[in-house]
Structure formats: structure tokens, C-alpha cells
Amino acid sequence: MQDGRLVAVAIVQYPNDDGKSVRINQRALPELQSEALAAQSADVDTVSGATYTSDGYVRSLQSALDAARAAGAIAA
Amino acid sequence: MHHVEQVMGMAVSIDVRSPAPCDSALADVLSWLHHVDATFSTYRDDSDVSRFGRGELGVADLSRDVEDVLVRCIELTEQTAGAFDAFAVPAPNGTMLDPSGFVKGWSIERAAVILETAGAANFCINAGGDIAVRGESMPGTSWKVGIRHPAQADKLALVLEVRGSLGVATSATYERGAHIVDPRTGTPTTEVASATVIGPDLGTADAFATAAFVLGLDAIEWIETQPGYHAYLITHDGRTCWSADFPHPAKAPPRFSNRDDHRSLAQSRSPQSSRSPGS
Numbered sequence: 001m002q003d004g005r006l007v008a009v010a011i012v013q014y015p016n017d018d019g020k021s022v023r024i025n026q027r028a029l030p031e032l033q034s035e036a037l038a039a040q041s042a043d044v045d046t047v048s049g050a051t052y053t054s055d056g057y058v059r060s061l062q063s064a065l066d067a068a069r070a071a072g073a074i075a076a
Numbered sequence: 077m078h079h080v081e082q083v084m085g086m087a088v089s090i091d092v093r094s095p096a097p098c099d100s101a102l103a104d105v106l107s108w109l110h111h112v113d114a115t116f117s118t119y120r121d122d123s124d125v126s127r128f129g130r131g132e133l134g135v136a137d138l139s140r141d142v143e144d145v146l147v148r149c150i151e152l153t154e155q156t157a158g159a160f161d162a163f164a165v166p167a168p169n170g171t172m173l174d175p176s177g178f179v180k181g182w183s184i185e186r187a188a189v190i191l192e193t194a195g196a197a198n199f200c201i202n203a204g205g206d207i208a209v210r211g212e213s214m215p216g217t218s219w220k221v222g223i224r225h226p227a228q229a230d231k232l233a234l235v236l237e238v239r240g241s242l243g244v245a246t247s248a249t250y251e252r253g254a255h256i257v258d259p260r261t262g263t264p265t266t267e268v269a270s271a272t273v274i275g276p277d278l279g280t281a282d283a284f285a286t287a288a289f290v291l292g293l294d295a296i297e298w299i300e301t302q303p304g305y306h307a308y309l310i311t312h313d314g315r316t317c318w319s320a321d322f323p324h325p326a327k328a329p330p331r332f333s334n335r336d337d338h339r340s341l342a343q344s345r346s347p348q349s350s351r352s353p354g355s
Contacts, residue, residue: 049224
């Protein structure tokens with residue numbers, strides 16, 4: 001890059017050597033917490049999750065929220 | 077205004093609460109999203125990105141938008157120490173160029189600007205699980221953003237209450253299988269089940285969520301070096317951890333085992349043994 005503009009791009013594979021054994025030995029791991037599940041989805045505006053395909057959307061909570069919104073069940 | 081558009085291989089939900097934007101706003105947003113699909117899709121052999129990946133287009137042939145995206149992807153690879161890399165993982169079109177992990181969030185961030193320019197102030201756009209929010213859901217009420225539980229599709233792991241201008245992106249494999257490859261090793265990455273990143277720019281949050289998923293539990297220490305961005309991880313056994321300033325509604329951030337061990341070890345030493353030699 002020059003001045004934030006692209007000059008040329010080489011598309012290459014990264015080398016596999018990332019010093020993994022050293023990194024693991026030095027890890028400072030966050031302590032894990034148990035999380036109480038939020039049982040119902042009714043009281044949210046929107047849902048973040050893994051990117052779903054169009055098929056996945058049909059079964060998703062977001063799809064149910066959109067349907068409720070379209071039906072006027074959630075006030076604008 | 078509420079609309080769901082199938083574009084870029086996913087559903088994009090556009091939910092404008094107030095004020096109503098000008099009449100052309102929705103058409104402008106949809107036109108933009110379909111333009112992004114045609115230009116950046118790695119599922120279309122005729123997109124600019126596919127043609128550039130095959131070497132049919134050179135740098136000089138690229139539009140400013142494509143060039144800006146590729147420049148930003150290179151910056152993001154540096155910011156993530158290689159955990160996000162648009163140039164290192166095979167794309168659906170068979171090339172080694174796949175900026176999709178940034179383009180989705182970037183394009184929704186731009187769609188939000190179109191809505192704001194058209195007069196909307198309080199709205200939410202959800203693009204296949206990545207979300208840009210603006211303002212409030214109702215006067216005086218925060219947006220409630222659920223984060224899906226990775227093992228239970230009908231459950232939420234957490235509900236965030238947010239307002240103002242914010243991006244929320246989640247990276248996980250439960251929808252499309254083990255598709256997230258560690259660009260540093262070329263192998264699928266599986267330490268955590270779900271990684272959510274929030275921050276001011278959804279494009280950056282989108283790429284950071286992919287990086288956080290790849291980094292696994294190391295993502296917490298890393299994201300704390302990225303001002304304005306915060307992470308929330310869920311493991312395969314349903315436990316969680318999050319970075320220092322993640323707006324978790326209930327609890328303080330977790331401590332680090334090794335970090336705290338080192339600290340308590342230092343504190344438990346007698347004054348004599350903690351002195352440096354020669355003191």
C-alpha cells in the first residue's frame with residue numbers, strides 16, 4: 001500500500017509456523033462462567049448469531065421476530 | 077418501516093422505528109445491497125472480486141469501493157495478527173480471495189448511512205445475524221439484542237441492551253458447519269462455539285468476530301488491545317467469558333487464570349524472597 005491506496009496484491013498462503021507450542025505454554029486463559037439461558041425470545045428486538053443461509057433464516061428467531069413485526073404484533 | 081430482503085445469500089431485516097425516512101430510502105438501500113452482491117460475491121463468477129481473484133482484473137481496474145475494501149482487509153489482517161485474512165483461505169469461487177467476512181458488515185454499515193441520510197434515526201438492520209443499531213427502539217428504551225445460544229437454536233445466551241450507534245457481529249459454525257478456517261494454519265478452528273464482537277463499526281466488528289472465533293479463548297486478551305471493541309465467547313459446554321468492557325448486564329468480567337495466578341504468587345511471597353538479588 002502507498003498512502004492508503006492499493007498498489008498490488010499477491011494472494012499467497014500463510015506459512016504454518018506460528019510458534020504454537022510457545023504460545024500455548026504462555027496462555028493466560030479467561031475463567032469461564034456459567035450463563036443462565038434467556039428462556040424466551042419474545043422480549044428482544046433482534047437476534048445476533050452465526051450467518052444463516054436463506055433456508056436457515058426460515059427456522060431462526062429473527063424470522064419469528066420479523067413475522068411478528070410484519071403482523072403488527074410489535075408496535076412501531 | 078419494516079422490510080426483509082433476500083440478498084447476498086441471506087435475509088436482511090430492515091426495521092426503522094422513527095422518523096420515517098424519505099420515500100426512496102428503502103429502494104436506495106436495496107439497490108445498494110444488490111450492487112454489493114453483484115460486485116463482491118464469491119459465489120458469482122462474474123463479480124469484480126471473483127474476476128480480480130482469478131487475475132482477470134488488475135488493481136487499476138478496481139472501483140474505489142473494491143479497492144477500499146481490500147485495503148481495509150489488509151489492515152484488518154495486521155490488526156488481528158493474521159487471525160482474519162481475506163487472502164489466505166479458499167473462497168467458494170476457487171480463488172484465494174474472500175473478503176466476505178468484512179464485506180457483509182461493511183455493506184450494512186453503509187446501508188445505515190443511507191437510512192440516516194434519508195432522515196431515519198432509530199433503526200436496526202440485521203444481515204444474517206450481524207446487526208447495526210442506531211438510536212433507540214422506542215423513546216427512552218434501549219434496543220434489546222439477543223445473542224443466540226450455539227447449541228439451542230430457540231434459546232438466547234444473553235440479551236444486550238444497547239443504544240446509539242453500534243455494530244454487533246457473531247461468528248459461529250452451527251448454521252453452516254465447520255466453515256471457519258484458521259488462516260494461519262489452513263485448518264478449521266473449533267475451540268469456542270460462538271464469538272460475538274461489538275463496536276462502533278460493523279465491518280470491523282464482523283472481521284473481528286471471525287478473528288475472535290479463530291483465536292478462541294485468546295480472543296479476550298487480544299480484543300482488549302482494540303479500543304472500542306469488546307468480545308463475548310461461548311464454549312461448546314455452554315460456558316462464557318467476555319472482555320473487560322463488554323456490556324454484560326449481570327456480572328463483572330471474568331478474571332484470567334494464569335494472570336491471576338502470577339499475581340497471587342507474587343503477593344504470597346515473603347518480603348525477603350520478593351526482593352531482587354543484591355537489595
